[in-house]
Amino acid sequence: MSDLIIKLAMLVVFFGIMIAIGLSCRHHANNVAGFVLGGRSVGPWLTAFAYGTSYFSAVVFVGYAGQFGWKYGIAATWAGIGNAILGSLLAWAVLGRRTRVMTQHLNSATMPQFFEARFASRGMKLAASAIIFVFLIPYTASLYNGLSRLFGMAFHIDYAVCVIVMAVLTGVYVIAGGYMATAINDFVQGIVMIVGICAVIGAVLNSQGGFLAALDGLAKVSDPATSTTPGVFASFFGPDPVGLLGVVLLTSLGTWGLPQMVQKFYAIRSEKAIDKGMIISTLFAFIVAGGCYFLGGFGRLFSTPELVAANGYDSIIPTMLEGLSSFLIAVVVILVLSASMSTLSSLVLASSSTLTLDFIKDTLAKDMKEKQQVLTMRLLIVVFIAISVVLALVQYSSSVTFIAQLMGVSWGALAGAFLAPFLYGLYWKRTTKAACVVCFVFSTVVMLANIFVGSAFPAILQSPINAGAFCMLAGLVIVPVVSLLTRPPETAHVEQVFSCYERTVVVKVKESIGDQT
Template identity: 80%
Template structure:
């Protein structure tokens, strides 16, 4: 216990210390929200990765999908690395960095407002962001509480409050730069921790081959009659597994807290470096989480999934580890959760301040007041999410993965297609954006309240979210082709940043032979 508590105190001290160290670098709105657009590739890549993976993935997704699909769940990790990281950086990174600076937009709703010349679009995007980031944030606390209860036997509410307060302190003090530096530290902890945990868990089963052999002998007639299906390449249910891969991978393209990382990176050249780092980070962390979860059925004698839920699987797998390794695991998941929480509260509070309050209520608000409002809303947002997390925990409303699925599905479904087409296609219209916004919000809200009326495949929030994202990619261009064309000057002004002429000084003027003749 002394080792666990000591490691936690050191971790908390470092996080808070970084926050106060960065306080001077958060003196204005741009510095507080985007780090002055001067964040290096390593910090940006780790900030992207740690915001991507939290207790939701480590405890919720790894446990649930590892149990359902066996070792095939690792496809979700592969998709996270290739589609959610590599391709996201290649397709979105450079163009996002250039156009957002050109349009002077600090948030995704602000981008929509200026790219399409629509105040109503900006306000709608702000409302969607604030509304659907809350269930995602509440889900972060839930996964963390399971591990704290296992390691320290601490009440859930205490875990939630400690994590919320400490995260709020360093975000309020240092803004984006503090979160980026802490994300780097937390990312290193996550890499070391996941490798150590996988080694320990497989070691307890006699090694990788022995564990795989034991998994091949597990059968569940309720899932599949195929022998060895949980150790197979595609698992017992490849169709639903594909939905998981799409939502957790393609979804990052439309999440405000993820895309905002591209706004802050230092330069185009830094994006190339960040692409490699981010992909490798995702391969290790996401791949490791789902790989670990794939062996969950070997611990079926330690957990009653029907009574305790999927969220109890990973804690049951870890409960027999040495105390030192459990302390590492707790800090690993704490790192993942705090980094994601800091990203969420910063994205939500800055969006509500810059895109809603300043726009609607106080258009003349100066920088100091905007900073005070952003910091105040960070407190409000954290408080709301804490209350919802405690209510959800005590009423057992749903699983972690389902909470995250609703949030990701609504946000990514609403924003992915309009943002992607807005960066690349001049023909994208406001009507196309509205169609994507309304379709995804309506579908995901309906999935919560009348999900039983959906087709069997879409009753899962995971599949419904993936459906919304793919539908948006079709809806936006189709609606755009049959609605009023965007203002020509507005579009050309936005895209002029990609064709900017650069003049350089020529030191020598040696003409060709043809020119001399």
């Protein structure tokens, strides 16, 4: 009984802090710029943690860490390293400054608005809005999946209750305080994630006699169905380096094209803050993502192929944690809640702002005033959260597999459709609208086909992970090739768009007497 009281007390304190922060940020959310971007005045620490916590959710900690740790052993840590270098460091270095400068210059608050202003195409904005709406909702629902087994193990509380409570509390602070409340809560949740993952790794390895003993035990594990090479699960690249590369690319490079990730660069205070934010975000990813995949790599010491076949990959991490103390289990639950709530808040804010600003405002209610826009976004947050809860509960309580498949495809479809158009749009004046539209259509069609006729794909592309990575890489080729084959964009418009990078700065110069001849 005392163990349960400790767990519940920690949860109550955690939720109380989240709600208090949301209510205290109400004054930042009185207009569209404040509600969606925090007035573009968010500092590097908050932005870096908002980026990192939106990146890593329960899907990573419970789902991906368990699944890829089981498949690749300790080599799964490369996915976390890739997340830190490709998904954080290079994303900030390549996209951060140019995104911040150009989006302010074009007065765009969402990715579809950017596409409209950059390519002078309202149709692109509507197409991007539709893709985001279709694929962010199931991605949002997937966040709840990692909570079911952990809450069942820790509290023996019904999954539906857990999902509804989490959704309601997240909705309250996002609706109340908008982006600023999300960013501050992300910072708090990020601290919990860092402390939690370090504590859990230490406890799990200690239960196996320490790191070297655990690594030695992993080297002795054999699974002929995966590989006949001795010690392969404790090796540098694991049993399937090609498959691991696909995981690294999709989970790392994918962030470059996800609207809820890129939007963090819109809101940062200044160009100078980007350099500091880049370092903070990279270190955060090394600890959290690297720690999650590293932990998952030892999953075969705690489970068996028979148990995994019966209960799925999502059972691996909870099985590893069952022997922890009540206090550490409570820490893990709050860790996963933090990861899920931070990502959930980012997704619903991106979804509601996109639908309001990019579709309703310009199509159904062209004269919508600013207060009405903010109210509409708040109402849509409720709608999006409700839909995601229903999807999560339907999937959990039935044998419907379509939803689960669509969740797996969401990341690949969004990143495949947007990464190349957004990247080339920031850097290359010759990028054409037609090339971006082709990329939109290609990635969306390929990923949807992966759901319905995946068996017809080549073996390496039947996995949604590999298909998504393929779409992202293909887009990087499609956009420049189609751009060179199609009519160049209007010179005057392109020069105006890129003028934000080419401003002339005039300074006073004083000559010294010694310079006179």
